[in-house]
Amino acid sequence: xxxxxxxxxxxxxxxxxxxxxxxxxxxxxxxxxxxxxxxxxxxxxxxxxxxxxxxxxxxxxxxxxxxxxxxxxxxxxxxxxxxxxxxxxxxxxxxxxxxxxxxxxxxxxxxxxxxxxxxxxxxxxxxxxxxxxxxxxxxxxxxxxxxxxxxxxxxxxxxxxxxxxxxxxxxxxxxxxxxxxxxxxxxxxxxxxxxxxxxxxxxxxxxxxxxxxxxxxxxxxxxxxxxxxxxxxxxxxxxxxxxxxxxxxxxxxxxxxxxxxxxxxxxxxxxxxxxxxxxxxxxxxxxxxxxxxxxxxxxxxxxxxxxxxxxxxxxxxxxxxxxxxxxxxxxxxxxxxxxxxxxxxxxxxxxxxxxxxxxxxxxxxxxxxxxxxxxxxxxxxxxxxxxxxxxxxxxxxxxxxxxxxxxxxxxxxxxxxxxxxxxxxxxxxxxxxxxxxxxxxxxxxxxxxxxxxxxxxxxxxxxxxxxxxxxxxxxxxxxxxxxxxxxxxxxxxxxxxxxxxxxxxxxxxxxxxxxxxxxxxxxxxxxxxxxxxxxxxxxxxxxxxxxxxxxxxxxxxxxxxxxxxxxxxxxxxxxxxxxxxxxxxxxxxxxxxxxxxxxxxxxxxxxxxxxxxxxxxxxxxxxxxxxxxxxxxxxxxxxxxxxxxxxxxxxxxxxxxxxxxxxxxxxxxxxxxxxxxxxxxxxxxxxxxxxxxxxxxxxxxxxxxxxxxxxxxxxxxxxxxxxxxxxxxxxxxxxxxxxxxxxxxxxxxxxxxxxxxxxxxxxxxxxxxxxxxxxxxxxxxxxxxxxxxxxxxxxxxxxxxxxxxxxxxxxxxxxxxxxxxxxxxxxxxxxxxxxxxxxxxxxxxxxxxxxxxxxxxxxxxxxxxxxxxxxxxxxxxxxxxxxxxxxxxxxxxxxxxx
RNA sequence: GCGGAUGUGGCGAAAUUGGUAGACGCACUAGAUUUAGGAUCUAGCGCCGAAAGGCAUGGGGGUUCGAGUCCCUCCAUCCGCACCA
Numbered sequence: 001x002x003x004x005x006x007x008x009x010x011x012x013x014x015x016x017x018x019x020x021x022x023x024x025x026x027x028x029x030x031x032x033x034x035x036x037x038x039x040x041x042x043x044x045x046x047x048x049x050x051x052x053x054x055x056x057x058x059x060x061x062x063x064x065x066x067x068x069x070x071x072x073x074x075x076x077x078x079x080x081x082x083x084x085x086x087x088x089x090x091x092x093x094x095x096x097x098x099x100x101x102x103x104x105x106x107x108x109x110x111x112x113x114x115x116x117x118x119x120x121x122x123x124x125x126x127x128x129x130x131x132x133x134x135x136x137x138x139x140x141x142x143x144x145x146x147x148x149x150x151x152x153x154x155x156x157x158x159x160x161x162x163x164x165x166x167x168x169x170x171x172x173x174x175x176x177x178x179x180x181x182x183x184x185x186x187x188x189x190x191x192x193x194x195x196x197x198x199x200x201x202x203x204x205x206x207x208x209x210x211x212x213x214x215x216x217x218x219x220x221x222x223x224x225x226x227x228x229x230x231x232x233x234x235x236x237x238x239x240x241x242x243x244x245x246x247x248x249x250x251x252x253x254x255x256x257x258x259x260x261x262x263x264x265x266x267x268x269x270x271x272x273x274x275x276x277x278x279x280x281x282x283x284x285x286x287x288x289x290x291x292x293x294x295x296x297x298x299x300x301x302x303x304x305x306x307x308x309x310x311x312x313x314x315x316x317x318x319x320x321x322x323x324x325x326x327x328x329x330x331x332x333x334x335x336x337x338x339x340x341x342x343x344x345x346x347x348x349x350x351x352x353x354x355x356x357x358x359x360x361x362x363x364x365x366x367x368x369x370x371x372x373x374x375x376x377x378x379x380x381x382x383x384x385x386x387x388x389x390x391x392x393x394x395x396x397x398x399x400x401x402x403x404x405x406x407x408x409x410x411x412x413x414x415x416x417x418x419x420x421x422x423x424x425x426x427x428x429x430x431x432x433x434x435x436x437x438x439x440x441x442x443x444x445x446x447x448x449x450x451x452x453x454x455x456x457x458x459x460x461x462x463x464x465x466x467x468x469x470x471x472x473x474x475x476x477x478x479x480x481x482x483x484x485x486x487x488x489x490x491x492x493x494x495x496x497x498x499x500x501x502x503x504x505x506x507x508x509x510x511x512x513x514x515x516x517x518x519x520x521x522x523x524x525x526x527x528x529x530x531x532x533x534x535x536x537x538x539x540x541x542x543x544x545x546x547x548x549x550x551x552x553x554x555x556x557x558x559x560x561x562x563x564x565x566x567x568x569x570x571x572x573x574x575x576x577x578x579x580x581x582x583x584x585x586x587x588x589x590x591x592x593x594x595x596x597x598x599x600x601x602x603x604x605x606x607x608x609x610x611x612x613x614x615x616x617x618x619x620x621x622x623x624x625x626x627x628x629x630x631x632x633x634x635x636x637x638x639x640x641x642x643x644x645x646x647x648x649x650x651x652x653x654x655x656x657x658x659x660x661x662x663x664x665x666x667x668x669x670x671x672x673x674x675x676x677x678x679x680x681x682x683x684x685x686x687x688x689x690x691x692x693x694x695x696x697x698x699x700x701x702x703x704x705x706x707x708x709x710x711x712x713x714x715x716x717x718x719x720x721x722x723x724x725x726x727x728x729x730x731x732x733x734x735x736x737x738x739x740x741x742x743x744x745x746x747x748x749x750x751x752x753x754x755x756x757x758x759x760x761x762x763x764x765x766x767x768x769x770x771x772x773x774x775x776x777x778x779x780x781x782x783x784x785x786x787x788x789x790x791x792x793x794x795x796x797x798x799x800x801x802x803x804x805x806x807x808x809x810x811x812x813x814x815x816x817x818x819x820x821x822x823x824x825x826x827x828x829x830x831x832x833x834x835x836x837x838x839x840x841x842x843x844x845x846x847x848x849x850x851x852x853x854x855x856x857x858x859x860x861x862x863x864x865x866x867x868x869x870x871x872x873x874x875x876x877x878x879x880x881x882x883x884x885x886x887x888x889x890x891x892x893x894x895x896x897x898x
Numbered sequence: 899g900c901g902g903a904u905g906u907g908g909c910g911a912a913a914u915u916g917g918u919a920g921a922c923g924c925a926c927u928a929g930a931u932u933u934a935g936g937a938u939c940u941a942g943c944g945c946c947g948a949a950a951g952g953c954a955u956g957g958g959g960g961u962u963c964g965a966g967u968c969c970c971u972c973c974a975u976c977c978g979c980a981c982c983a
Contacts, residue, residue: 719923773922
């Protein structure tokens, strides 16, 4: 009767095939309410999935299946972010076309995803490297290129609607228009990574090294495409408030945008020259004892005195050769030089020296500051080092010499005695009157450098004609990636595409153009993929507006926190532009965001006694001089080493000896990233072949809350496997299907209904680990009751199905249901079955449970019972006259206070 | 340095609003079954204590009849950001 054992391999294959062939999860617009659940799509890397990757996919799948059962029309798509550096690096090494390797990897990913029983609508699959997909990425690029931001109306508008100053020459007109476009070319200092042969965005540089590969990055001026994301800074910031996102992500974005309110103040140097500084502390203006310019500041050459010329030029030169990383090393030891010139403080009319230092960044504010050493730590350090004046202008009792808090104004002429917060406004008003300054808002956010000198990315659909440009007309899209001889970047820093002159040179209406040879960054494709899922095969637009109106916004977006400021900020930006231009109906793309935690590896260690081939068990190791070695986690179970397998695993260990404790070899353990070198990679395929994917799905959820990072530990998996076997056994007796049509007892109904209630609540608040516990309790209770009644089992299968879909479908079919589970409904619960007949209350006296005494009463609605309480219980434990009050928490507790 | 998250048994962890802390699972212990191993079932399992009872949610303090939960303070770990004026 092999047929009636829980043969998970057979069952899972059967249903995976069924779902694919019948397109069970195909979705179309209909009259039902919609629910859009999405995962961050993967980059199809060559190494396939490890056990940590599917965590989010499993969670989103459970939600999808649950919402379908609740009667929602659920959109749950998947795709691949298939442009990217690794495929290109691999192509450089092997000469294999990235398209081919990417395609192979995608096939492998899809197979792996399908063995997990994920309910994706594969008809909506997208790949960002498909020309039918990037056609629309290019189209959106052109929309950005042909738009400007109208600060009065606070929306993006078509560039044709831009008001252009009258009576200017064509060239100036073009320049003016270009200065407003949301996508524009600029000569900018970029993060150039020699090793990768490309420019990186600020977000891709971490501590002066490239995010991918960790190669050094230097600043270098280059012509680049840039996205004017800064125009949207305020909206990107404001709209965060209405999103149901984790606070940590909102705060990261807030910090990244970095809004600060303050003032621009003009310090005159001489008749022609003046310096504009940005400060958030105009209230400390009387304490400004010197100015500091960034070494890149343009005015330096005008104001440097002859005496100082040599030192200044030297300093400026040295700064320009320093990388970001080297500059950061100076944080505690500031450097700088005096220009020889002085500027006039516009409020106090005091002359103060002008210095240059690289602690002032050219890219923030105006690239110049007024230094207030008494109330700013950086200025304080600089002033101390170069013996500049320190004037305290805010009174404080702090022992620190440098005080950055609030207080009363002092040493500030007639303004003494004001609070510094009041004075801030006063100063700005005076400056505005004198036209020597104004209220300003500054953002840390920089415009987004959008070009990469790579092959494997979207070509930018622009044609060049000398200094002028022309966008490729929409009908000509997509601009397809051409074949090239080599994928290596060229030595002059231009893209590999420049090698293909046939592709690069193009003639339209007799005019010769050169194509833009740079490509878009990897973020481009992922900026809008959630929209393409809605209408993936549309030829005439990126997605039909009615479909967008029906499905948007994404109700739940699950993915890793590493995209907090990159992908999530860029796609919000693009979405807002599309919203302004009338292509989408919501101003934000993702309503609710959940970050799944990373799954780390759990490494195991063995302890070799130095100079021997003898290994000592974990707790005995301190008695020896040992070295710690990683041991393959697949040779270890519950931290006990399988010695036989271990000895056979390599020649080196064939004759190994062991010092055991209690006849076993115990391994040490630690949590580290999963990696081959640490021997701690667990492959989902192995787990599936041993326990099945239903077990894997449930166990991944059972590990803990999905938001939390946690180490993978295969130790507990048997518990979930046992649960599925028990669940299967509920339906079987002596390996034969055995179910009954009898009416369920009250006790059985209670188990069922309280489970429904708990599961419904817990799925909705994404507490999937407690759901599994609840199902375990239900199955345990029902098997104790030997319940095999269809009245209970039918709904129970539905409860289990989002978590373990294969076994559920199989049992569902076996017990005679004609349609698949997807056609059924999530059962409702009835509170009256859940309630006990008799309530049992612990009686607390003065907050302490002195006794295990309990009493059966229904205190929720009966006055009479309260009398019984007073007469029978209260008098037994405390005198009625001493009682101050009786606190009754319905269904929970009675607390008598005396 | 700034910001965020976390801290509960041997381990993973529960505990919507303050209401019998440790559900559920792993590991462990004992018993049943079994030729043995495995599997399954039953019972036990925070710490101290023979028991009664006492002590326990990183440490210290507070609010409350009652605190893992709220407030203050300190400590540890992890993750971001980092000269942003």
